[in-house]
Amino acid sequence: MSERLDENQRDEPRGGDDGGPRRLIEGLSTHAIFTLDPEGDIITWPGPAQALYGYDSSEMLGRTVAVLFADDTESDSVRGDLLQKAKNSSHEATAVQCRADGSEFWATLTLSPIYNDEFDGYAIVSHDTTTQRQETERLKRQNDRLKEFTDILVHDLRNPIQLIEARLSLYRETGEIAHLDTIADTTARMEVLVDDLLTVAKHGSAVADPDRIDMGEVIRTAWEATGKQSPEATLQTTELESVYADSNRLGQLFENLFQNALEHSGATVTVSVGPLNTGFYVEDDGPGISDELRKQVFNHGFSTSQDGSGYGLSSVRTIINAHGWGVTITEGDAGGARFEITDVDILNNQPEPES
Structure with missing residues (x-):
């Protein structure tokens, strides 16, 4: 002094x-x-x-x-x-x-x-030192968020890479150009995914300009990227209304929920997707998630599987938050896990206004 x-x-x-x-x-x-x-x-x-x-x-x-x-x-x-x-x-x-x-x-x-x-x-x-401490804590939260989204990015690229590898192997065997088309579509989707996740990681950005989304098409594409890893797995869907959302992030949400069902419910799992009054649900017929774990499964890095990364459901939570939606985990009709996504902007399949 x-x-x-x-x-x-x-x-x-x-x-x-x-x-x-x-x-x-x-x-x-x-x-x-x-x-x-x-x-x-x-x-x-x-x-x-x-x-x-x-x-x-x-x-x-x-x-x-x-x-x-x-x-x-x-x-x-x-x-x-x-x-x-x-x-x-x-x-x-x-x-x-x-x-x-x-x-x-x-x-x-x-x-x-x-x-x-x-x-x-x-x-x-x-x-x-209140201001300095607040700034330090803000920077720490920002760095933690960047690390979290980097980990999520690595996790979310795994499924598209596996799909590309599978299609490339089929192309080498058959020479069918359709496999190359699928690879091209997948790489384009990966590029958009990287951009979207980096945007959220850097800015924590909400979905500012959502599009009118055909839910059926998004669900089919997501199952194509994940479900074929287990040919005996079954997807059951009930017709869903169109929604306003970010197409790529919504697709990633379904991929991660499907992947979660496949990892925890076995190769013969049945996954169901259907409507709610204010959103939609995804459920499986696996062992379900206990009440004690339901509060933890969205935490970054948390997994009940020894081989799980713990980033899939963390990514789901992030995507839901970016849209301003809500999510609840309950027990499905068959005793499995049921994810209810609510507060979604549903269009009731109204015709799109002419521009």
């Missing part, structure tokens, strides 16, 4: 009065400096401290510094822990502080011992 004071004092205007040190302390607008006696009671409370905490000096002089701590546990440990650590050398700590009006803020506290032949108390520099 002495170096900081010396550095600021060089900028202090030269004058004939002896009020320089007082003006120095009161002029440090970003820091509040005050002092304590050896017992931790406040003995000076200058202007910056009054401005930061909202207490007048008449309210604070003689009171324990512990009253400034919002957390009762931290308050109780001030005398025996924080002050003890700063008795022989400067000590820095981060704590939630409380203002006179009851509001709270994060502060970095630097405590330094004061010696005049013998120990005479403490000097405290309190710096409001």
Whole structure:
């Protein structure tokens, strides 16, 4: 602290009065400096401290510094822990502080011992770091989101790659051009998927410009990408109304739900898709998801399968959130998992308006 004071004092205007040190302390607008006696009671409370905490000096002089701590546990440990650590050398700590009006803020506290032949108390520099902490937490959330979507991206590309490999093998065997057409369509879909997921990862963007989507076509395409991995699996669909959605993200949602059913319900699973009053459902006839796990399955990286990546249903949650929809997991008619997607903008198959 002495170096900081010396550095600021060089900028202090030269004058004939002896009020320089007082003006120095009161002029440090970003820091509040005050002092304590050896017992931790406040003995000076200058202007910056009054401005930061909202207490007048008449309210604070003689009171324990512990009253400034919002957390009762931290308050109780001030005398025996924080002050003890700063008795022989400067000590820095981060704590939630409380203002006179009851509001709270994060502060970095630097405590330094004061010696005049013998120990005479403490000097405290309190710096409001709430803004910096909020920015740090925002950056951490952003980085976590980027990592999450990178993992999801890798996961969601697996099915298209497997489809390409299968079609390429068939083309080599048969020479049929139709397989190359499927490969071309799949690679185009992968490119759009990458762009969409990166957009969500970087900006957390909602679907701003949804299209009118034929649900039947999206479901068939999604089953083509996943269901053929298990030829004995069955897809049952009930006619669904058109919806407003992002086509590629909606397709990925169905792919991930289908893939989840195949992974957890076996090769002969039956997957059903049908309408709800405000959306649609996807259910299977597998073992289902217990009540305890239903709150966890959408978490990033969570999987009940040893071989599962834990990103499929996390991706489902992200896509649903991007559309502003809701999702609930219940038990299907056959005892399997049933995902109910609600709050969907359903068109009731009204004719598309002419442009």
